[in-house]
Amino acid sequence: MITDLRAADWSTPAVVLKFDQNVLHHGSLGVIRSLGRLGVPVYGVHEGAWAPAASSRYLTGRFFWQPSPEDPQQTLSGLFDLASQIGRRAVLYATDDAGAIFLAEHGDVLREAFAFPRLPADLPRRLASKYSMFQLCRDLGVPTPQAMLVWSPAEAASFAARAGFPLIAKLTTPWRGTAGQQLRSTTIVATPSELREICACAHETSTGLMLQEYVPPAPGQDWFFHGYFDSASRCQTAFTGVKDRSYPAHAGLTSLGRAVPNSQLEEQVTAMAAAIGFRGIADLDLRFDPRDAQYKLLDFNPRLGAQFRLFTTGTGVDVARAAYLDLTGQPVEAGEMTAGRRFLVENYDPLGAVGYWRQGELGLRSWVASLRRVDEVAWLARDDLRPFGLMCARMAWRGATRRFSARPSSASQPNARGPSVLPRAAAGPRYRPGPWVIQKSLDAPDVTESNAQGERV
Numbered sequence: 254m255i256t257d258l259r260a261a262d263w264s265t266p267a268v269v270l271k272f273d274q275n276v277l278h279h280g281s282l283g284v285i286r287s288l289g290r291l292g293v294p295v296y297g298v299h300e301g302a303w304a305p306a307a308s309s310r311y312l313t314g315r316f317f318w319q320p321s322p323e324d325p326q327q328t329l330s331g332l333f334d335l336a337s338q339i340g341r342r343a344v345l346y347a348t349d350d351a352g353a354i355f356l357a358e359h360g361d362v363l364r365e366a367f368a369f370p371r372l373p374a375d376l377p378r379r380l381a382s383k384y385s386m387f388q389l390c391r392d393l394g395v396p397t398p399q400a401m402l403v404w405s406p407a408e409a410a411s412f413a414a415r416a417g418f419p420l421i422a423k424l425t426t427p428w429r430g431t432a433g434q435q436l437r438s439t440t441i442v443a444t445p446s447e448l449r450e451i452c453a454c455a456h457e458t459s460t461g462l463m464l465q466e467y468v469p470p471a472p473g474q475d476w477f478f479h480g481y482f483d484s485a486s487r488c489q490t491a492f493t494g495v496k497d498r499s500y501p502a503h504a505g506l507t508s509l510g511r512a513v514p515n516s517q518l519e520e521q522v523t524a525m526a527a528a529i530g531f532r533g534i535a536d537l538d539l540r541f542d543p544r545d546a547q548y549k550l551l552d553f554n555p556r557l558g559a560q561f562r563l564f565t566t567g568t569g570v571d572v573a574r575a576a577y578l579d580l581t582g583q584p585v586e587a588g589e590m591t592a593g594r595r596f597l598v599e600n601y602d603p604l605g606a607v608g609y610w611r612q613g614e615l616g617l618r619s620w621v622a623s624l625r626r627v628d629e630v631a632w633l634a635r636d637d638l639r640p641f642g643l644m645c646a647r648m649a650w651r652g653a654t655r656r657f658s659a660r661p662s663s664a665s666q667p668n669a670r671g672p673s674v675l676p677r678a679a680a681g682p683r684y685r686p687g688p689w690v691i692q693k694s695l696d697a698p699d700v701t702e703s704n705a706q707g708e709r710v
Contacts, residue, residue, distance in 0.1 A: 279559055289309070298320065314338075398468055400464065479492045479564050484532055486530050535556075
């Protein structure tokens with residue numbers, strides 16, 4: 254067993270693959286830094302040079318590309334092109350559900366060029382879909398909120414009578430109701446009249462409606478599990494923690510979390526993973542329900558979670574490093590989880606804190622006090638400052654754009670475009686060496702200047 258990470262072989266390249274077009278995805282930056290600090294040659298797939306993660310000093314190379322799961326052949330062609338430019342087999346990380354689903358369903362032809370977990374082809378899609386995940390949990394006896402697909406108001410009323418209000422309603426597409434409110438893909442339904450309106454929406458758009466039992470949130474009862482499972486579905490490293498704050502409040506991504514050992518939760522999740530034959534990195538969200546003293550599974554993400562850097566062991570192993578060692582044929586003694594670590598997402602936590610303040614659950618003093626005990630943040634790192642600076646610029650631009658678009662005059666400028674717009678490269682991924690190795694990249698007057706082929710970079 255390798256007990257010292259410095260004794261491991263970190264020469265195999267790694268590729269961080271991202272389908273999601275969210276340029277502020279801090280999980281991909283976490284992988285780049287975690288592996289790059291050990292000397293791994295890391296290559297990232299980014300929307301463009303202005304993506305904050307693309308500026309990390311720990312990148313060996315960047316590929317400016319937006320792969321599409323809707324066009325498997327073009328995406329496979331792009332990945333083969335990427336592999337040919339790297340020149341040797343690399344460990345491949347999927348950082349979103351679309352990437353995990355794509356690799357499971359279409360990725361077998363890539364295995365000569367990339368190393369990544371081999372999952373049952375249909376499993377990531379079943380886990381990522383809320384209702385099929387509920388069916389899977391029901392078949393395995395895993396605690397999860399009750400759910401039902403309804404196709405008529407009568408079915409919806411019947412489920413509501415059993416589960417009670419409030420309910421969670423999940424639509425496939427956002428919809429604007431007759432009263433003018435925006436009903437998003439996931440909505441808390443508080444009254445029978447709101448339920449009837451959403452049922453009318455589902456009927457109008459010819460889509461099914463998923464209703465789910467609402468498990469009331471409580472401080473310290475939102476949990477998550479991060480782990481890595483090898484080719485035999487054995488858990489090589491397991492971490493549990495509490496989601497102290499999220500954005501939006503109680504319903505979104507983790508903005509402040511802490512590592513807390515929970516053997517009962519760990520046993521529940523590892524038993525489920527073994528039963529379904531899961532392999533690779535997993536990120537699960539659970540909520541403790543005091544009504545029956547059970548941890549209810551809310552989400553099973555079959556890929557790396559954005560807040561994974563909250564968790565490390567005493568030997569410095571996180572899930573990204575555990576996956577790398579296993580996929581390159583190197584055993585590792587992970588060791589015990591470092592308890593008490595805190596992780597903050599600095600661009601989202603202030604926004605999430607406002608929601609908790611409005612609900613009377615957080616004050617200014619308690620919020621400031623919670624910031625003093627943070628061990629690691631998503632963006633700011635003394636040894637890698639550029640991503641933080643670009644993140645701040647992106648957040649400032651986003652805020653300014655929203656304020657501008659809220660003005661009536663903005664309607665008269667339908668063609669106004671900000672830097673978040675980047676045309677998809679038709680010819681596949683374009684490569685550049687390490688982001689700040691070539692000094693002319695720093696001095697370029699405009700990173701959106703057209704190149705010789707008319708593409709914007």
